[in-house]
Amino acid sequence: xxxxxxxxxxxxxxxxxxxxxxxxxxxxxxxxxxxxxxxxxxxxxxxxxxxxxxxxxxxxxxxxxxxxxxxxxxxxxxxxxxxxxxxxxxxxxxxxxxxxxxxxxxxxxxxxxxxx
Amino acid sequence: xxxxxxxxxxxxxxxxxxxxxxxxxxxxxxxxxxxxxxxxxxxxxxxxxxxxxxxxxxxxxxxxxxxxxxxxxxxxxxxxxxxxxxxxxxxxxxxxxxxxxxxxxxxxxxxxxxxxxxxxxxxxxxxxxxxxxxxxxxxxxxxxxxxxxxxxxxxxxxxxxxxxxxxxxxxxxxxxxxxxxxxxxxxxxxxxxxxxxxxxxxxxxxxxxxxxxxxxxxxxxxxxxxxxxxxxxxxxxxxxxxxxxxxxxxxxxxxxxxxxxxxxxxxxxxxxxxxxxxxxxxxxxxxxxxxxxxxxxxxxxxxxxxxxxxxxxxxxxxxxxxxxxxxxxxxxxxxxxxxxxxxxxxxxxxxxxxxxxxxxxxxxxxxxxxxxxxxxxxxxxxxxxxxxxxxxxxxxxxxxxxxxxxxxxxxxxxxxxxxxxxxxxxxxxxxxxxxxxxxxxxxxxxxxxxxxxxxxxxxxxxxxxxxxxxxxxxxxxxxxxxxxxxxxxxxxxxxxxxxxxxxxxxxxxxxxxxxxxxxxxxxxxxxxxxxxxxxxxxxxxxxxxxxxxxxxxxxxxxxxxxxxxxxxxxxxxxxxxxxxxxxxxxxxxxxxxxxxxxxxxx
Numbered sequence: 141x142x143x144x145x146x147x148x149x150x151x152x153x154x155x156x157x158x159x160x161x162x163x164x165x166x167x168x169x170x171x172x173x174x175x176x177x178x179x180x181x182x183x184x185x186x187x188x189x190x191x192x193x194x195x196x197x198x199x200x201x202x203x204x205x206x207x208x209x210x211x212x213x214x215x216x217x218x219x220x221x222x223x224x225x226x227x228x229x230x231x232x233x234x235x236x237x238x239x240x241x242x243x244x245x246x247x248x249x250x251x252x253x254x255x256x
Numbered sequence: 257x258x259x260x261x262x263x264x265x266x267x268x269x270x271x272x273x274x275x276x277x278x279x280x281x282x283x284x285x286x287x288x289x290x291x292x293x294x295x296x297x298x299x300x301x302x303x304x305x306x307x308x309x310x311x312x313x314x315x316x317x318x319x320x321x322x323x324x325x326x327x328x329x330x331x332x333x334x335x336x337x338x339x340x341x342x343x344x345x346x347x348x349x350x351x352x353x354x355x356x357x358x359x360x361x362x363x364x365x366x367x368x369x370x371x372x373x374x375x376x377x378x379x380x381x382x383x384x385x386x387x388x389x390x391x392x393x394x395x396x397x398x399x400x401x402x403x404x405x406x407x408x409x410x411x412x413x414x415x416x417x418x419x420x421x422x423x424x425x426x427x428x429x430x431x432x433x434x435x436x437x438x439x440x441x442x443x444x445x446x447x448x449x450x451x452x453x454x455x456x457x458x459x460x461x462x463x464x465x466x467x468x469x470x471x472x473x474x475x476x477x478x479x480x481x482x483x484x485x486x487x488x489x490x491x492x493x494x495x496x497x498x499x500x501x502x503x504x505x506x507x508x509x510x511x512x513x514x515x516x517x518x519x520x521x522x523x524x525x526x527x528x529x530x531x532x533x534x535x536x537x538x539x540x541x542x543x544x545x546x547x548x549x550x551x552x553x554x555x556x557x558x559x560x561x562x563x564x565x566x567x568x569x570x571x572x573x574x575x576x577x578x579x580x581x582x583x584x585x586x587x588x589x590x591x592x593x594x595x596x597x598x599x600x601x602x603x604x605x606x607x608x609x610x611x612x613x614x615x616x617x618x619x620x621x622x623x624x625x626x627x628x629x630x631x632x633x634x635x636x637x638x639x640x641x642x643x644x645x646x647x648x649x650x651x652x653x654x655x656x657x658x659x660x661x662x663x664x665x666x667x668x669x670x671x672x673x674x675x676x677x678x679x680x681x682x683x684x685x686x687x688x689x690x691x692x693x694x695x696x697x698x699x700x701x702x703x704x705x706x707x708x709x710x711x712x713x714x715x716x717x718x719x720x721x722x723x724x725x726x727x728x729x730x731x732x733x734x735x736x737x738x739x740x741x742x743x744x745x746x747x748x749x750x751x752x753x754x755x756x757x758x759x760x761x762x763x764x765x766x767x768x769x770x771x772x773x774x775x776x777x778x779x780x781x782x783x784x785x786x787x788x789x790x791x792x793x794x795x796x797x798x799x800x801x802x803x804x805x806x807x808x809x810x811x812x813x814x815x816x817x818x819x820x821x822x823x824x825x826x827x828x829x830x831x832x833x834x835x836x837x838x839x840x841x842x843x844x845x846x847x848x849x850x851x852x853x854x855x856x857x858x
Contacts, residue, residue: 162522166532172476173484195520239535241684246531248625253527 163250167243168193168231177207177232178223184212186221197225477536479543614679621681624661628688631657635692658692665689673704677712680720690727698731699739706746706773709760713767721769725821729776737784737791744777744804761808765815772821778808779824786826805834813842817850 168190177187178199185208188201200222206215476484504512522528634654638647665676665686676682690698705712705728712721735743747760764770781801784791791797809831827847831840 162520162528163531165520166529169529169532170480170535172480173487194516239538242531242534242538245629246534248622248629249527249530252626 161250161254162195163246164197165193165195166246168197168199171233171237174234174237176201176234178228179230179232180223180227181229182227184208184215186215186223188221191220194225197228199223199225199228199231477532479536479540613675617675617679618681620664621676621679621685624664624685625681627657627661628685630654631661631692632688654692658689661685661689662693662697673701674708674711677705677708678715680716680718680723683720684723687723687727690724690731695734699735702728702731702735703743703746706743706760709747709770709773710763713763713770716767716769719768721767722772722821725769725772725776728773729822732776732780735780737781738794738797740777740781740784741794741797741800741804744781745800747774747777748804748807761811762815765811765817768818768821771818774808775820775822775824775827778805778830779826782826782830786829802834805830809835809839809843813839813846817846819850823847823851 172190172192174190175187176190177185178201179185185206186201186204187207188204191200191202193199200220202220204215204218204221206212209216526533631654634650634657637650663670665682666672667675677686686701690701693701705724732740732743747764749760760770761774764774828840828844831843835843
């Protein structure tokens with residue numbers, strides 16, 4: 141399941157205003173309902189079902205479990221969580237739910253659009 | 257279209273008439289000691305200062321809104337010098353009877369002196385019908401209004417009091433009842449001249465479509481929704497009791513959510529939401545195809561992609577002359593280069609090192625991909641109703657692009673497919689291009705692939721060769737007998753690329769792609785021979801054919817075989833025709849042991 145890891149990078153330019161880069165929003169939308177593992181920048185890894193995502197790539201997970209429960213006992217009672225997008229380091233995805241060729245095409249289109 | 261949200265019209269507003277009477281916070285308000293909220297007021301002050309710096313300075317310096325709602329980014333005009341406030345009747349339904357609201361409006365520094373807050377704080381309450389604003393109890397509130405920004409920042413310290421009491425005791429209904437947004441409020445919130453926001457609508461007038469997940473106004477692709485409802489059983493319900501459920505009313509939550517969803521409205525969902533739309537469209541198409549019973553030897557569907565607009569080229573600054581490394585500032589117009597893919601222009605081909613050459617090839621392939629996306633979109637457009645002239649022009653344009661890609665693929669010198677074909681991205685490009693090529697061009701590609709098969713197989717480290725199999729199989733299915741013989745000759749000849757003299761045939765037995773290609777060729781020959789179509793063979797064709805069959809048969813019976821991508825059904829029939837029973841039997845068992853199941857009976 142966890143063969144594919146994508147690192148999310150943000151390109152936000154505050155000088156010129158908010159530029160819509162919705163590629164990964166669209167991408168994660170297609171993964172709603174699937175099981176993912178979110179690794180945060182504080183090294184916490186949370187496994188859960190992707191409930192929703194927004195354009196900032198904030199993530200809501202349901203039925204979560206921490207991959208390292210002994211290290212983070214305070215998470216034992218948590219069932220659902222909201223993760224701010226900016227603290228995410230990695231999102232591990234099920235490989236067969238991702239069409240990498242389609243993602244490449246989407247990135248090409250986005251690159252064209254951004255040039256405008 | 258299921259992706260659209262409901263909309264309602266909102267008429268433009270007028271700035272309140274007595275805005276010049278708004279004053280600074282210092283001059284008014286309830287005595288803080290009266291409600292004992294001094295500490296909170298101090299905290300408020302700090303927040304006010306922060307917000308002034310954030311929003312107020314924007315107003316002063318640029319006048320551009322920090323605007324996350326794309327439709328609402330027009331700069332509103334100067335408010336009239338003497339705007340007046342609507343009057344509030346004490347019996348306004350927006351207040352809970354037991355509270356006495358007091359408001360102070362604090363303007364960002366840029367607007368100070370222009371207006372003064374009315375002493376009658378009640379006047380403001382009806383203006384700002386944001387449900388969060390209306391919830392008040394005694395105490396000093398301060399409202400930050402940024403005239404030019406559509407973000408309404410509100411601190412109501414009294415709200416904290418209320419929420420705390422919520423948490424400690426049993427929940428009770430929220431005292432505020434959000435009223436429909438009047439035009440005046442819309443104006444204040446989003447600026448005087450902003451276009452009517454789409455699809456914003458007043459909370460009470462339109463019922464909201466609640467989906468079970470992930471949120472009230474998220475529209476899922478029907479295929480996605482079907483998948484989710486299948487996956488999650490009904491038992492996965494939210495708990496009946498939620499102690500925090502009444503902190504915000506349903507309408508307040510809706511308002512917040514819609515505020516965010518507005519930002520996601522796009523006039524072009526096909527492009528902005530490309531991945532999601534396309535992913536589920538393909539899934540739907542695949543499932544539909546499966547349901548029609550087209551199982552078994554299913555070929556992967558052609559990848560069609562929607563349109564891509566041609567834009568003026570933009571060259572970002574990625575390298576500053578004389579500096580080392582990458583440009584420091586990263587913006588979305590000028591992202592930090594992750595890899596040094598930008599080439600310094602080198603005049604002589606031979607001087608470029610291997611790495612540079614590889615980067616050149618990759619860059620070229622990427623450019624060709626852009627054109628290919630155009631081509632595929634052109635084909636998709638063909639399905640739509642176009643005028644007679646339009647369609648022919650479109651086809652002409654598409655054909656020219658196809659020819660362009662084909663010629664570029666072969667390198668400027670032509671006939672040099674290898675540099676691009678050796679890269680897996682190049683193989684993918686060719687696989688998607690093949691269906692568009694003319695018969696001759698496609699045949700040329702087939703011959704090139706067969707001719708260079710050994711080197712292609714040996715350099716195929718990430719096993720991307722099989723991506724070429726389906727389109728090539730289609731090409732093989734259309735070749736004539738003579739053409740087939742020509743291709744087969746390449747197969748059986750000793751390879752020009754290999755140094756140890758091993759021939760293509762023995763290598764092919766070890767490669768999924770090579771073996772499948774061989775099977776496909778033989779299958780086509782058998783098909784042609786057993787059909788009634790006149791073959792028109794050249795001299796020596798039949799001999800070559802027979803020789804090839806014997807050669808292949810002996811090779812196949814000797815070597816260990818890998819499992820092919822596809823085992824044609826008429827293969828054994830072919831061998832039976834030429835070989836004795838014993839050899840056929842041996843062949844059969846050899847092939848079967850590779851595929852792991854019985855070959856179709858001869």
